[in-house]
Amino acid sequence: MYSIVEYKGKRTGYRCGYCNSHQGKGSNGMWAHSMTVQDYQDLIDRGWRRSGKYVYKPIMNQTCCPQYTIRCRSLHFQPSKSHKKVLKKMLRYLTKGETSKLNSEGEPMDSHTEDTGCNFLLKSEPDTSQSELEPLNIYTEKVESEKEEIKGEIIVTTDSGHTESCNEKVNASLSKPLNPAKVGHAPPKPGKGADLSKPPCRKAKDIRKEQKLQKHLQNQMGNHALQEKAQITQKSEPKTNQPKSIEDFIFVTLPPEAAHQLEVRLVRVSFEDPQFRSSFTQSATLFAKYQMAIHKDTPSECNENQFTRFLCDSPLEAENSPNGPDCGYGSFHQQYWVDGKIVAVGVIDILPKCVSSVYLYYDPDYSSLSLGVYSALREIAFTRQIHEKASDLSYYYMGFYIHSCPKMRYKGQYRPSDLLCPETYVWVPIEQCLPSLEHSKYCRFNLDAKAVDEGNVKELGRVRILHKRTVMPYSVYKRRRKGPSDEESVQQYATLVGQECSERMLLFKS
Known part of the structure; x- marks a missing residue:
């Protein structure tokens, strides 16, 4: 089973249905009399598409x-x-x-x-x-709303149920003159001495040591309890729901x-x-x-x-x-x-x-x-x-x-x-x-500047030709051919379809 194609060459300067340019579009095309699925797979992996039996490839840097x-x-x-x-x-x-x-x-x-x-x-x-790829900026909105609350007036309710503005109370208190008698510490009151019925005072250092020890023991007991609770929860609770698939x-x-x-x-x-x-x-x-x-x-x-x-x-x-x-x-x-x-x-x-x-x-x-x-x-x-x-x-x-x-x-x-x-x-x-397409309509996506088309034609003579119901390599067809050379057209075709396809598909020549 062979793919049989007839190369139609380049077509430029015709109307584009996307931007309505009257002469902006350009493509290369060929008529496919028959094609294997593998050959078409390889062609679309080189930028070709079909419409009916016509197979075409846009001229990317010109269209x-x-x-x-x-x-x-x-x-x-x-x-x-x-x-x-x-x-x-x-x-x-x-x-x-x-x-x-x-x-x-x-x-x-x-x-x-x-x-x-x-x-x-x-x-x-x-x-x-709204797409999941573009979520709303909820955090920014929350911060802004909090700023508005801070700017606004703060209202409090007194024990009697009467609402007052904190701003008003603060402003009123600040406007009153200070009483010198109330400034500073109050003088100590006379005491009665130590209470013998109570235990003697303990040093602060000893109290801190005891509190630290109690806290350490509580943490150990708490961690153990949390571990037991987590194990019970894992056994009893069902697994979290996975996001639904299209199926x-x-x-x-x-x-x-x-x-x-x-x-x-x-x-x-x-x-x-x-x-x-x-x-x-x-x-x-x-x-x-x-x-x-x-x-x-x-x-x-x-x-x-x-x-x-x-x-x-x-x-x-x-x-x-x-x-x-x-x-x-x-x-x-x-x-x-x-x-x-x-x-x-x-x-x-x-x-x-x-x-x-x-x-x-x-x-x-x-x-x-x-x-x-x-x-x-x-x-x-x-x-x-x-x-x-x-x-x-x-x-x-x-x-x-x-x-x-x-x-x-x-x-x-x-x-x-x-x-x-x-x-x-x-x-x-x-x-x-x-990002590259935002700056230029035509882009090379491969970031490796030294990378080349690995599938490019290397031996033009091995391109397969179908002529007068006979299959032959182009090197043989070229010697038998009479008339002007068609090497430029064959070279263009082979470059576009790649070496492998050019050796498998049959290029029809009348």
């Missing part, structure tokens, strides 16, 4: 809005407060039928298909509610009288699959409804042909492995059915190391449920679920992170996550990248 590949480390993911709100909202809807009157989510625009300019939204919507919200069993029933079906994208074929019309109709309502597409821009081209046609070849997930690798639609009808579809690719999010479309009538955020959390949970069978698969790829576009920063809320260095293709925690 107006650099798009950095982002991945979430799903095994360590902890939902934020806003994520839990979305999960609880869905639970309330399913159990009691409760829905929010207002749509709490914005609708960010994500990557669009590079060959046609059709706008594509990736996944979850941004949440502007605690998602896989909860609904009561029999629940208002709605939710079923999530994973369907392989193939017209040979009976489930996919039987739900195709309903799914395509939902896509058109979403595109027209959210992206203001015309009916011709979101008909069944466009739906098939963008979200059903995939270059990925279906693969199965003994150590892989039970569903296999390839392209899938994750359908969300509520009471017997599809309300949302998440388009995903299952690859050797990750679940890669491609697109989401949903019924606008259910916007109040924040289905973008909910589906992203479901896909993280799904990634963790299949990791139990496929141990190498542990990441959730969210497409591109675009820091220069504020409405596209929401993907950074799924922590912990990493961004891909555009020069050395190593993963760097997003917390380390954000």
Whole structure:
């Protein structure tokens, strides 16, 4: 099984959907006639993404809005407060039928298909509610309130119940003249001598020694008692509650009288699959409804042909492995059915190391449920679920992170996550990248100035070529070729895909 690609070269000076620049965008692209899941895994780890069968890579240091590949480390993911709100909202809807009157989510625009300019939204919507990552500064507020109390007037209550101002009493007493007779110590009164009925006075030194000894004995007895009490408490008290995971919200069993029933079906994208074929019309109709309502597409821009081209046609070849997930690798639609009808579809690719999010479309009538955020959390949970069978698969790829576009920063809320260095293709925690992105749209995240792209092409002659149904290395094809040299184009292609992919994939030459 081979990946067969046709390199289309560089495309620059076209409209950007993020900043609305008319000529600011640039990318390299190729048409994938077929592709193995391993080759696509290696390509997205070098900054490539697919839209249908078109695979593209932004020219990071030239494009107006650099798009950095982002991945979430799903095994360590902890939902934020806003994520839990979305999960609880869905639970309330399913159990009691409760829905929010207002749509709490914005609708960010994500990557669009590079060959046609059709706008594509990736996944979850941004949440502007208070995040756990940005706690309120309670300590500062408390100090300020205490300062106000000190500045204010102090009120006391007398024995008779009459309230007085301490400030007034102090001021009044300070304004009175001092009585010289009351200044200084009073003269001693005459005494009667020692009382013989009482024991003689003890030295202060002896009293202090005795008090110290008593205190020491009390401490020893107290510590022993505390130890016994702690042991009893540990045995009797239950363990402290652990924070809830997304699975605690998602896989909860609904009561029999629940208002709605939710079923999530994973369907392989193939017209040979009976489930996919039987739900195709309903799914395509939902896509058109979403595109027209959210992206203001015309009916011709979101008909069944466009739906098939963008979200059903995939270059990925279906693969199965003994150590892989039970569903296999390839392209899938994750359908969300509520009471017997599809309300949302998440388009995903299952690859050797990750679940890669491609697109989401949903019924606008259910916007109040924040289905973008909910589906992203479901896909993280799904990634963790299949990791139990496929141990190498542990990441959730969210497409591109675009820091220069504020409405596209929401993907950074799924922590912990990493961004891909555009020069050395190593993963760097997003917390380390954000300070640099605040100063410059384009950044090299690898702090090692001497580090280079380890996967860069080293031997151009070993690039595999498919010509006239014959597979050959580029060194042989170059000798046989007639006409002008295409070495510059092949060099560009090999540099972008890397040495390993260039030796595995077949570069089609007509």
